[in-house]
Each structure stands twice: as structure tokens, then as C-alpha cells.
Amino acid sequence: MDTFTIHGKRKINGTLINIILFGVIIIVFMAAIRYTAGNTMNRQEEALNRALERDIVQCYAENGYYPPSLEYIKEHYGLIYDEGSFFVDYTPVGGNIYPGYRVMRIGAFGTGAEGAANE
Secondary structure, rough: OOEEEEEEEEEEEEEHHHHHHHHHHHHHHHHHHHHHHHHHHHHHHHHHHHHHHHHHEEEEEOOOOOOOHHHHOOOOOOOOOOOOOOOEEOOOOOOOOOOOOEEEEEEHHOOOOOEEEEE
16 A cells, blocks of 8 residues: 655555545535536526616617516517526516616525616
């Protein structure tokens, strides 16, 4: 069995070093996966905000009024998003006043506290 001597005082088993190294590699790998998943959710949230803004402005340009509800945007402009990961709080103010909306994360990647607001 491999052993290493450190300053002539202690012997460390080579197998123990391999186990520790393997554990460190696993921890780094798991951290990388979490980081990548978080970045993916950030990109999806940004894309949803851009799509909402685009659809709201397009509705006003075509019809002369802002969308009366989120369901209207989904039905007439084809807005599709993962409702298990995001909650959209859409607040129409009036036909000629830009509506307020907020995209909030829900589920495993967010608490619902974060999100972008446009009010």
C-alpha cells in the first residue's frame, strides 16, 4: 500500500488521499451544476421580461390600447412560459397607461422574492 511521510512524523495512506481528492472533485462538480442551473433561470427570466414588454408594446401599436390581462397576451400574442418556475403579476392600469408587471421565480430555484418589476 502507498504511504507518504510528511516531515518524518506522520504517515498518510495513499488511499485516504484519493478519497479526499475524489470528494473535492465531486463538490466542485456539484457547485458547477448549481451555477449553470442558476444562469439558465436568469436567462429564462430575462427572456420572459423581454417577451412581455414586446407583446405589451405590440398590442398598443396594433390596437391603440394596452392588453387588459395576462390571459389576453397569452391568447392573442402567444406568450408561453414555464408557470411552474415563474409567476407573472400583471396589473393593467387603463387602456392608455402602460401596465405594471412583475416576473417572480418560484420553485426550487427561487423563493418568489426576487424578480424584475416594471411598474
